[in-house]
Amino acid sequence: MAKKRIPVVIVAGFLGSGKTTLLNHVLRNNRGVRVGVIVNDFGAVNIDSMMVAGQVDSMVSLSNGCMCCAVDVSDMDEMLDRLAHPSSQIDVIIVEASGLAEPRNMIRLVLGSTNPHVVYGGLVVMVDGEQFEDMSAQHPDLGKHVTLADLVILNKTDRIDDARRAAVQAMVRDYNDRAPVLTTAHGRIEPTLLFDREPGREPAAGEQLTLDQLLLDQHDHCGDHDHLHSSYEAVDFASDDPIDPRRLVEFLEKRPVGIYRIKGFVHFAVPGQSRKFEVQTVGPHIRFTSTRWEPGEERATQLVLIGADIEAGHVRTRLADCVVAEGEEADPGAMLGVHRYTVTA
């Protein structure tokens, strides 16, 4: 009997809306479904792949640019071929787009695949319940992305009250009255909702569009206009020398203008402190998660900062000022600021 084709589900959503959080939730609660993952990060360092590593059956990662434009159909085929082949043990492939991706182009890439073992499995759009009203006013493209969705996940409902949630839900409905809208916090949805379709009811490509519309003006959204990532840039920062916690917290609290998103891992130099810290900021929020260094893992700091109109040189100089100078020693109390923003993993 012919093997069922593997659905390829695209998860899109603006910077920090909760795509990786959703992915990790699905991977942890996979109910025996074997998940292959393609992860794309906008920055040069693929922080996302580090954040999902270890929980996934099979992963391909791509950094330094947005997959929707940096990749053509043959590149996408190559990635899909690595996950989906006759002896593949994978039941579903989830493509986590970068937070600046154009979902329409992602759909095209999957639809254009010549791999006979995969089938387009639909577009899931994550909406940050707290930021969506502001961000969609700034970036009307975000509303258009919702229009294409087969499933909308309205996330971060823990950060908004019921009235605000109803208002965001109504906005989402205005953009798309066809797709189910799930409201949740921390991406905690029933995992099978991502990939279990009614038999015989596979989603068409961005169902509100005809295929012709979808294929029309292929490059319209990848030029240097009308595209989210044309106005955003990523700055990477790495240091083998440890970071001073007080100075980093001060940097995060008084971020250089334009930065919307920061993510990465930090190595602090403080007596009695041997943990690895994940740091995340989305809009005004700062969050550290304490984790542990793997045996043999190099103690180092790696950050990606994403925003519009960032002065990269200035950002790097300010971060370089957070690096502990030779002979300098931080006192144990220096971690207090970090602890204030730390959640348990």
Ligand SMILES: Nc1nc2c(ncn2[C@@H]2O[C@H](COP(=O)(O)OP(=O)(O)OP(=O)(O)O)[C@@H](O)[C@H]2O)c(=O)[nH]1
């Ligand atoms: N309070 C709250 N925080 C959340 C929720 N979902 C995700 N977060 C936090 O938001 C931050 C960003 O989440 P990610 O899952 O990394 O977001 P993302 O969409 O993958 O981010 P990019 O790939 O950079 O676009 C992290 O600190 C998460 O822990 C939620 O429902 N509520």
